[in-house]
Amino acid sequence: MKRKKRLGRSFRNLIGFFIILLHAAPFYVLITTAVKARGNYSSRWTLPKNFHWENFMIALQDGKLLRSMSVTLFITAFSTLLIVSIGAFAAYPLARFRSRMSKTVSLLMLGVMMVPPLSVLVPLYRLMVTIHGLNTYWGIIILSATYGLPVSVFMYSNFIATIPRDLDDAALIDGCSRYSIFFRIILPSLKPVTSSVIIMTAINVWNDYSFQLYILQKPKMRTVTLMMTSFFGDGNTNMNAAAAATILSIIPLVLIYLALSKYFVQGVIDSAVK
């Protein structure tokens, strides 16, 4: 029995090993490409004799990668701030009140989650031109926040629904207003789900491509994703430097993920399971 158990374990390790290889392969290829000289056409699976670190230098110089990272960070931080605060605020009455109006608003939020951004991009672009939101930080921040809100409202109201209603009722009897209940009782207990909301929505904003492509057209305002498209674009033939730039651009996310992977896992679960 014990031997059978150990056999099962090593069998699982073997399968797990192959799954890891399969999923890591594209990134391994990315690394070998990034450290090869331009014009080195050896197999993508082999590492070169001499590592060409200058690809990374090219990526940092020409691409102004660091600047685009700080632009993206700025947009992500402010969008996430809006998503978290407006989302938590809206989630409280939606989770607590059972009126028809509350249900209608919840449905509206769910509906927005399904709207494919590309289907409204033409009119959205036109709207942003009209309100002078094109090539502005507030323009992209407000768009990213709007399309990130439904997830945040959904996660917060699921969480608030698990906080006992008796707390609210007791406070109401003591003469508390709904607002002070929200700020004094609900808000302090939202900490665990807030980390999930931040992770799930910040990643979406950071990784967004379609909104940024349409709204930010000045080279100065290029975000990381826009920068990468120019690296891989038609004009550029140095794919090794492009690979190096890709690695540099994902390093911050990967480090954050490795440090906080517990919260990432919780975030996925909170955003999906009711």
Add this chain to the structure above:
Amino acid sequence: MFTRRRTQKATENRVLWTMTSPAIILMIVFVLMPLVIGLNISFTNWNGYSQSYYYIGIENYRRLVTDPMFQKAIINTVVYGMGSTLLQTILGVSYALLLNQPFALKNTMQTVVYLPAMLSSILVGYVWCFMVEYSHGAINDIALLFGVSKVDWMGNGNRAVLMITIANTLTFCGKAMLIYLAGLKGIPQSYYEAAGIDGASGFQCFRFITLPNLLPAITTSTILNLIGGLKLFGVIQSMSGGGPGYASHSLSTLINTIYFSYQDAGYASAIGIFTFLFIMSISIVLQSYLNRKAESNE
């Protein structure tokens, strides 16, 4: 008593409006209004920048019926949506079943499989370009090793759609895996113990305990994957740009191309309105079907 209840309800409604109004205003201005403007543009021949345009009635919608590019994009969108969902469900469930048991590489596997799911889909597409290239591509390098001749993966429409679906699946199946793993962890161990005493086989346990109890997780994950697959944009844009020709366009990338390259904003809006209704109705039908199934199982 009656009046008190009524005033309470009035207060509740006031609180509801105050607290949700920032969110509602944003939704109305940046989601509903664009939908209405888009509907309006779809009845014009606007080119996207000029001041003048004419209303041409339902001409743009009539074009949809005969446009082979649009029809190809619908089929591809369905293939991307259904294909990714099917593959992600199979991979997600099998990975979760594996991770639900102890082994040394467990944590490493979970970390590696989920890692690409938090990267930008357009970046992941670029990474995959190094895999599927014709000359010097990583997959073709393996093919050569085994003496098989090279395949031009992205040179043929059907193969391009297949590779994009596979890339999308391998990138984002980590999300499905985590959802299923959480679902598996929620099934009480006592169910399996009871079944073991009754002499149930491994397959019977899976069919009659695991699967039905996993149904809520399957519902959410399927809907998330399907909507994600139907909306697919970044991976296609960076792997094929919709090519060769227009053979791997999804509705999303087609809208982008028609607007930017063909400067046909009216027609792009018509496709946008169609895409919105299309994805919305598929999600609603699927959601109500799966919910009913989950309820009947309880």
